[in-house]
Amino acid sequence: xxxxxxxxxxxxxxxxxPAMAELVFPSLSYRTGPYAAGGIPFADGYADYFxxxxxxDGGIGGETIRVPxxxxxxxxxxxxxxxxxxxxxxxxxxxPLSTGITYQLIPKVTADDIPMLTSGLGRTSAKNGNVFSHxxxxxxxxxxxxxxxxxxxxxxxxxxxxxxxxxxxxxxxxYGKEPIRTLQxxxxxxxxxxKEVPVDHPGQEQKxxxxxxxxxxPDYVIMYGWGVMNQVAVQEAANIRxxxxxFIGIWWSGSENDVLSAGAKADGYKAxxxxxxxxxYPLYDDLQKxxxxxxxxxxxxxxxxxxxxxxxxxxxxxxxxxxxxxQEIHGVTAITGGQMRDGMEQLEITEExxxxxxxxxxxxxxxxxxDNHGGEGFVAVTQWDAEAKEWNLxxxxxxxxxxxxxxxxxxxxxxxxxxxxxxxNC
Amino acid sequence: MFYREAGxxxxxxxxxxxxxxxxxxxxxxYVVLFVAIFVIPFMVNDYWVNSLFLPFLIYxxxxxxxxxxxxxxxxxxxxxxxxxxxxxxxxxxxxTAMPDVSMFIHILLAGVITAAVGALFGLPxxxxxxxxxxxxxxxxxxxxxxxxxxxxxxxxxxxxxxxxAPERDTFGILITGPNxxxxxxxxxxxxxxxxxxxxxxxxTRGSVGRKWMxxxxxxxxxxxxxxxxxxxxxxxxxxxxxxxxxxxxLFFSIYLGAVEVGEAFGIQKSFLVLFMIxxxxxxxxxxxxxxxxxxxxxxxxLKIVGVDWLGWPTDIVAHLQLVIVGGLIIIFLIAEPHGxxxxxxxxxxxxxxxxxxx
Numbered sequence: 001x002x003x004x005x006x007x008x009x010x011x012x013x014x015x016x017x018p019a020m021a022e023l024v025f026p027s028l029s030y031r032t033g034p035y036a037a038g039g040i041p042f043a044d045g046y047a048d049y050f051x052x053x054x055x056x057d058g059g060i061g062g063e064t065i066r067v068p069x070x071x072x073x074x075x076x077x078x079x080x081x082x083x084x085x086x087x088x089x090x091x092x093x094x095x096p097l098s099t100g101i102t103y104q105l106i107p108k109v110t111a112d113d114i115p116m117l118t119s120g121l122g123r124t125s126a127k128n129g130n131v132f133s134h135x136x137x138x139x140x141x142x143x144x145x146x147x148x149x150x151x152x153x154x155x156x157x158x159x160x161x162x163x164x165x166x167x168x169x170x171x172x173x174x175y176g177k178e179p180i181r182t183l184q185x186x187x188x189x190x191x192x193x194x195k196e197v198p199v200d201h202p203g204q205e206q207k208x209x210x211x212x213x214x215x216x217x218p219d220y221v222i223m224y225g226w227g228v229m230n231q232v233a234v235q236e237a238a239n240i241r242x243x244x245x246x247f248i249g250i251w252w253s254g255s256e257n258d259v260l261s262a263g264a265k266a267d268g269y270k271a272x273x274x275x276x277x278x279x280x281y282p283l284y285d286d287l288q289k290x291x292x293x294x295x296x297x298x299x300x301x302x303x304x305x306x307x308x309x310x311x312x313x314x315x316x317x318x319x320x321x322x323x324x325x326x327q328e329i330h331g332v333t334a335i336t337g338g339q340m341r342d343g344m345e346q347l348e349i350t351e352e353x354x355x356x357x358x359x360x361x362x363x364x365x366x367x368x369x370x371d372n373h374g375g376e377g378f379v380a381v382t383q384w385d386a387e388a389k390e391w392n393l394x395x396x397x398x399x400x401x402x403x404x405x406x407x408x409x410x411x412x413x414x415x416x417x418x419x420x421x422x423x424x425n426c
Numbered sequence: 427m428f429y430r431e432a433g434x435x436x437x438x439x440x441x442x443x444x445x446x447x448x449x450x451x452x453x454x455x456y457v458v459l460f461v462a463i464f465v466i467p468f469m470v471n472d473y474w475v476n477s478l479f480l481p482f483l484i485y486x487x488x489x490x491x492x493x494x495x496x497x498x499x500x501x502x503x504x505x506x507x508x509x510x511x512x513x514x515x516x517x518x519x520x521x522t523a524m525p526d527v528s529m530f531i532h533i534l535l536a537g538v539i540t541a542a543v544g545a546l547f548g549l550p551x552x553x554x555x556x557x558x559x560x561x562x563x564x565x566x567x568x569x570x571x572x573x574x575x576x577x578x579x580x581x582x583x584x585x586x587x588x589x590x591a592p593e594r595d596t597f598g599i600l601i602t603g604p605n606x607x608x609x610x611x612x613x614x615x616x617x618x619x620x621x622x623x624x625x626x627x628x629x630t631r632g633s634v635g636r637k638w639m640x641x642x643x644x645x646x647x648x649x650x651x652x653x654x655x656x657x658x659x660x661x662x663x664x665x666x667x668x669x670x671x672x673x674x675x676l677f678f679s680i681y682l683g684a685v686e687v688g689e690a691f692g693i694q695k696s697f698l699v700l701f702m703i704x705x706x707x708x709x710x711x712x713x714x715x716x717x718x719x720x721x722x723x724x725x726x727x728l729k730i731v732g733v734d735w736l737g738w739p740t741d742i743v744a745h746l747q748l749v750i751v752g753g754l755i756i757i758f759l760i761a762e763p764h765g766x767x768x769x770x771x772x773x774x775x776x777x778x779x780x781x782x783x784x
Contacts, residue, residue, distance in 0.1 A: 031741030040741075070733070071740040076682060076689060081477040081726065088473060103588050103684040111604035123586070172575060174586035174686050181585050201688055299739075412585055419522075419592050420603075 026086035028096045033073035034202035035227035037257040045312020047298035055290040061333040092340040099175035110134045114337035125412035127374030133425040138375030140274040146179035147400035148379035161192040167218035172198035176224045203229025210236040223249040230258035238265035255307040267386035275314040275363040277391040279305030283358030370426040429777040467609035475608040480681045483615040489702040489714035491669030497708035499662035500642030505563035507695035508570030512540045513674025518589045528596040536675035537668045544667020574687040590684035707767025716766035
């Protein structure tokens, strides 16, 4: 009880910080814990893009940007603490980069009128904006990933998957379980056999799983992993001599961290992505000039150009454009969370827009609407070149099988709407 | 000077047996209760409640529960996370099956269900002791988490295996869901925490608690003087699990609102609660509160000081947090192996003699 009162006093002093006219984009990052390898580059990219906007353009629409960072360690309890401690500062949008935290925040952001963007993660059925008014998951979601992975496999196999066997190695959590329903539907549609192989958090020990794969001899392995689990899986796959070009990870299993430790044996490993790779873009020149050379990078500054750093840049670019859209719609520069939501709902990403930002051909074109908070679901496949130590795009951006995914989204979002008595927003 | 028994006369047995025999202690207790009930609810906002008070109150219940089993009855348990999960999932199933029933009843029922499960897993304690029992309860931990991950009925067949608390109220006041008022969730948990502490305190100093302590101190001797070990151990498991179940139900429905069993109720939760009672003090209700406060509030406090005041990078603060909390645990255990509760007792002894210690 004594401790409680002491903390009260501290919290009281803290809450007294003044509110300034600026755009606040809180970054719920994780630079510690078993998922830090993925959390650090993303958080760096996210912060660096906003630093660039501040340094080069003076913010968005003349309003400076502030990115308060809060460490979640991928832990849902800390995530809640971070959300509560930053939402009062005028937060415009949250990107928690954790499916567990996303699930927790979905009802909270809706009640607090702050939008949340979960690109390629979170609750897939949040694509249905009619039910999930404040949650967005453009440009692609987990089910798009599963569908495109199967599509890619089908292309490799010459159009038919009859009698083939595909194993799904997944993080045994809400995140990893997301694609199962979709893959089950797809396996019925295309006639392949699906094997589910769960890996428990944090996934450092996968001997038995890969022994099972070795015994079952699947034709392809799809992986939904994150953090240290990815490296271990790639290493184990190499150990059992599983052909790497038949091993396809989701976009969270496709960064440099995941393949470098396996060395040359990881050559040919594939992963999905919803944005382009590499650092060969005009934006990077600006980044070099305004952020890197001036020493204003977030973190250690050694992540520039990696896959997840690019994803952080992409995530920041999407919400910055949404903020710009919101400023245009409402005719004010100091937007609120609710106005930001409107901006995200009317966001349109075109090739011209991306080229103007210095990121030509960086991601798919898409537009958001009230019904569709998830974009068109275009996903590409990348492949690891162990010799050059770089990821290369090996396919075009392909659209997922909407005939399979849309009914699943409708079904799952309807269940959520019934549970929470949501009438519909559109 | 003012902290002493002298001049405080008891004229009835009830007065003689009260929890706080010293007047100063008693008034301090009333003041804390008064502040907790009549002052804090009017001052809190979402941040204070969701980041500080709710986790503190809920972990305090869990620590009280585990303290009954480990501190009072001497049965080492590593199954706390699993039993909290039972409480959470029981609460979820009850909430979704019977939406019109008050949350008070759901939480209590979740506690009762957990008590039954706990008693079941307590059965091996009749045969195995010490570290071996710890391993048996560890099996309960892994089994329960596996079960809730594996059987879709428990999470109502949702695609992700997550359970999320729908909006429910009690006496017309929203208690769960995103639209709750800070004071409402705080008061709801406070009622359970105060109730648990009172029940636990009175159980442990009555005949039931004395039997537990007899078993803890020497089970063969206890059996010879007429304590039924079956009944004593199983009641300890049941009562302990009851409190842990309540805390699990509150943890899920009020505090987090959405839970994934492996992440929220994994083995680390069992260790966390065990550390709480070891640091706070085994066999002490106050120790449960002190331990919960130490491990819940200190990290938040360090974060506020490091990130918000000093402006250090978040990852450095997060690492420092681990170092400082870990270091303090070691220092406490070396300086005072009986925990914060013992420090408190020593302080009170000193206070009794103050200002003339000789």
